[in-house]
Amino acid sequence: MSTETQTGTVDRGIVERLRASPFLSQLLSNRLAITGIVLILGVVLIAIYARITYDLSDLLATQFGTNPSEAAPSSEYLFGTDGQARDIFPRVLYGAWYAVLYGTVTVIASTFLGVGLGIVAAYYGDLTDNVIMRTMDVLLSFPSLLLALALVTIFPEELGLWRAVGALTLVYTPRFARVVRGAALKVLEDEYTEATKALGATDPRLLIRHVLPNCLAPITVQSTLNYGLAIIDIAALSFLGFGASPGEPTWGMMLSNGVEFGLFSGAWWWSFFPGLLLALTVLGFNLLGDGMRDALDPRMRETVD
Amino acid sequence: MVSKRFVLKRLLMLFPVLFGVATVVFAILHLSPGDPAVVIAGERASQEFVNQVRADLGLDDPLWQQYVRFLGEVATFDFGQSYQVNRGVAVSQILTDRLPITIELALLGQFAGLLFGLPLGILSAVKQDTWTDHLSRVGALSGISIPIYWSGPLLILLFAQFLGVLPTSGRIGSAYFVEPVTGLILVDTLLAGNLAAFQSAVIHLLLPVVVLGIYQMALLSRMMRSSMVEVIRQDYMRTARAKGQGSKITVMKHGLRNAFIPVITVIGIQFGSLLGGAVLTETVFEINGIGTLLVDAINRSDYPVVQGTVLVFAVLYTLVNLGVDLTYSVLDPRIEQ
Numbered sequence: 001m002s003t004e005t006q007t008g009t010v011d012r013g014i015v016e017r018l019r020a021s022p023f024l025s026q027l028l029s030n031r032l033a034i035t036g037i038v039l040i041l042g043v044v045l046i047a048i049y050a051r052i053t054y055d056l057s058d059l060l061a062t063q064f065g066t067n068p069s070e071a072a073p074s075s076e077y078l079f080g081t082d083g084q085a086r087d088i089f090p091r092v093l094y095g096a097w098y099a100v101l102y103g104t105v106t107v108i109a110s111t112f113l114g115v116g117l118g119i120v121a122a123y124y125g126d127l128t129d130n131v132i133m134r135t136m137d138v139l140l141s142f143p144s145l146l147l148a149l150a151l152v153t154i155f156p157e158e159l160g161l162w163r164a165v166g167a168l169t170l171v172y173t174p175r176f177a178r179v180v181r182g183a184a185l186k187v188l189e190d191e192y193t194e195a196t197k198a199l200g201a202t203d204p205r206l207l208i209r210h211v212l213p214n215c216l217a218p219i220t221v222q223s224t225l226n227y228g229l230a231i232i233d234i235a236a237l238s239f240l241g242f243g244a245s246p247g248e249p250t251w252g253m254m255l256s257n258g259v260e261f262g263l264f265s266g267a268w269w270w271s272f273f274p275g276l277l278l279a280l281t282v283l284g285f286n287l288l289g290d291g292m293r294d295a296l297d298p299r300m301r302e303t304v305d
Numbered sequence: 306m307v308s309k310r311f312v313l314k315r316l317l318m319l320f321p322v323l324f325g326v327a328t329v330v331f332a333i334l335h336l337s338p339g340d341p342a343v344v345i346a347g348e349r350a351s352q353e354f355v356n357q358v359r360a361d362l363g364l365d366d367p368l369w370q371q372y373v374r375f376l377g378e379v380a381t382f383d384f385g386q387s388y389q390v391n392r393g394v395a396v397s398q399i400l401t402d403r404l405p406i407t408i409e410l411a412l413l414g415q416f417a418g419l420l421f422g423l424p425l426g427i428l429s430a431v432k433q434d435t436w437t438d439h440l441s442r443v444g445a446l447s448g449i450s451i452p453i454y455w456s457g458p459l460l461i462l463l464f465a466q467f468l469g470v471l472p473t474s475g476r477i478g479s480a481y482f483v484e485p486v487t488g489l490i491l492v493d494t495l496l497a498g499n500l501a502a503f504q505s506a507v508i509h510l511l512l513p514v515v516v517l518g519i520y521q522m523a524l525l526s527r528m529m530r531s532s533m534v535e536v537i538r539q540d541y542m543r544t545a546r547a548k549g550q551g552s553k554i555t556v557m558k559h560g561l562r563n564a565f566i567p568v569i570t571v572i573g574i575q576f577g578s579l580l581g582g583a584v585l586t587e588t589v590f591e592i593n594g595i596g597t598l599l600v601d602a603i604n605r606s607d608y609p610v611v612q613g614t615v616l617v618f619a620v621l622y623t624l625v626n627l628g629v630d631l632t633y634s635v636l637d638p639r640i641e642q
Contacts (some may be wrong), residue, residue: 032442032443032446134321134325135325137322137325138322138325138326138328138329139329141322141325141326141619141622141623141626142326142329142577142615142618142619142622143576143577143578143580143581143618143619143622144577144578144581145577145578145580145581145584145585146580146581146584146599146615146618146619147615149584149599149600149603150330150333150603150611150615151333152603153333153337153339153603153611154333154336154337154338156338228450232450232452235452235454236452236454236581236585239452239454239585239588240584240585240588240600241600241604242603252454255452255454255455255458256454258458259454259458259589263458263461263462263466263473264466264473266462266466268459268462268466271455271458271459272459275452275454275455275458275459276455278452278455279447279450279451279452279455280450282450282451282452283446283447283450286446286449286450287446290446
């Protein structure tokens with residue numbers, strides 16, 4: 001297969017090129033990773049569908065009179081109704097939109113911050129490296145959910161769920177910084193970095209055009225694994241009462257209400273369905289992240305061949 | 306086996322970390338938009354009274370003075386008094402009362418995780434790529450994907466609501482009162498010689514420990530599996546088998562010790578998620594540990610309690626990781642370098 005790749009010409013189709021990539025072929029032959037991709041795609045489709053179809057204000061308003069309150073799942077109310085007589089089904093679907101949106105922003109923000117800090121620390125070394133990495137170490141000495149809880153308080157309450165995003169971004173940044181710094185240090189030792197420098201490349205050009213692309217693999221794995229974590233942690237903060245405002249159809253908030261008001265009246269559907277969707281989403285990202293890590297680890301590849 | 310110099314070096318490294326941790330806590334509280342003076346004086350207090358409270362608290366002093374004073378307080382474990390949660394009670398007292406509750410829960414959860422996670426991981430590695438392996442891997446991945454605040458309520462529904470066999474909240478039946486000696490309910494009930502109370506505590510803690518344990522089990526079995534898979538492939542394992550040792554003995558004697566080293570580090574790193582899990586478990590099962598304390602304190606802007614609790618969590622986490630580092634160097638003396 002490797003000879004095939006080498007003799008291939010520049011005008012190879014994109015499909016063929018993807019097929020030739022050992023990483024992708026490895027990933028796509030992993031049934032668990034495929035399951036993960038399917039789950040993630042499913043959730044993203046649900047999120048987009050819910051965002052387009054439903055009007056948020058309809059989902060927020062109480063529906064006494066229109067719907068029965070705390071009705072068990074039936075053909076009319078697939079996931080039942082909650083204590084405000086709201087149909088849970090569209091609310092759970094809309095929750096996917098919240099999870100995808102806020103999860104994505106958290107992961108992108110912490111990836112950018114972490115990658116920036118990690119690369120700068122690796123390249124400039126000495127004092128810069130020490131200041132950045134020791135700060136990261138201190139942030140890593142807090143249990144993550146607890147640091148997030150404390151950090152939520154520095155953002156004004158009006159920000160709602162964005163407070164959770166801000167807090168978790170700060171919590172995850174050090175992990176990316178560490179991974180990227182390690183990867184960047186390795187790249188900086190390589191001869192082509194030396195050559196690029198000798199050719200007169202500026203620092204930003206060297207870092208962005210040459211160092212960054214060669215660190216992408218570990219960054220991608222870390223982002224994927226962190227995606228699931230971000231979604232579960234945002235929901236946890238909502239569950240604990242920090243983030244979503246009451247009534248907002250986020251999975252964490254629905255779970256919190258379902259546990260507080262529905263558990264002892266036996267309305268299991270109130271917390272069951274939001275939790276199910278949440279768990280499946282997180283499972284999807286964990287399956288994919290795991291598969292990516294296996295596909296990237298050359299030692300794993302050896303055993304498969 | 307561990308050299309004194311190594312232990313000393315690791316202990317000295319604690320200070321800058323703890324100093325940094327204290328600084329972060331100070332920064333967080335000063336960045337918070339709320340005003341402690343208003344919280345203490347009450348929403349309806351006059352402006353003069355609020356100013357008076359602010360002056361008494363030293364909040365008018367320059368920031369660096371407040372910072373120095375704060376470091377002094379941290380060093381002497383004096384975090385002042387609670388404004389709201391237990392008004393007037395020293396924060397250190399509240400923490401002493403409630404910390405053992407969380408520690409007991411976390412230790413039991415960790416123990417349950419080890420008890421089931423390690424054998425599962427070993428089994429998975431030995432039977433690599435068989436159905437047993439696939440099943441246990443998917444099970445482990447599901448275990449870390451299911452949030453505690455979902456599995457907890459589900460188990461409450463099943464065992465407490467529908468089957469009615471287990472209690473839903475608290476650590477012990479309300480009929481029992483046991484003098485707190487250690488603060489660990491299982492130990493205290495035994496010390497008091499009250500078996501009925503002990504039984505009640507076991508029944509109450511069962512579900513919280515299972516919920517917390519599932520997550521730990523999933524994490525540890527994953528780690529144990531990948532570590533064991535790596536070790537099984539090593540030359541010395543083949544040598545041992547070539548010498549004619551049965552493969553079970555080889556796995557146990559040579560494999561386990563080596564495979565266990567990275568798992569210990571993970572136990573240390575994951576202690577943070579264990580504590581986070583304990584907070585969520587406490588909330589779901591209404592257990593009065595420092596997890597519920599923190600949530601309560603943040604909700605009611607009780608800054609001294611927030612400060613003390615977050616610091617205690619960070620110190621606990623740091624100390625556990627120090628312990629893990631030292632254990633690690635006992636198991637693998639090469640680490641010292």
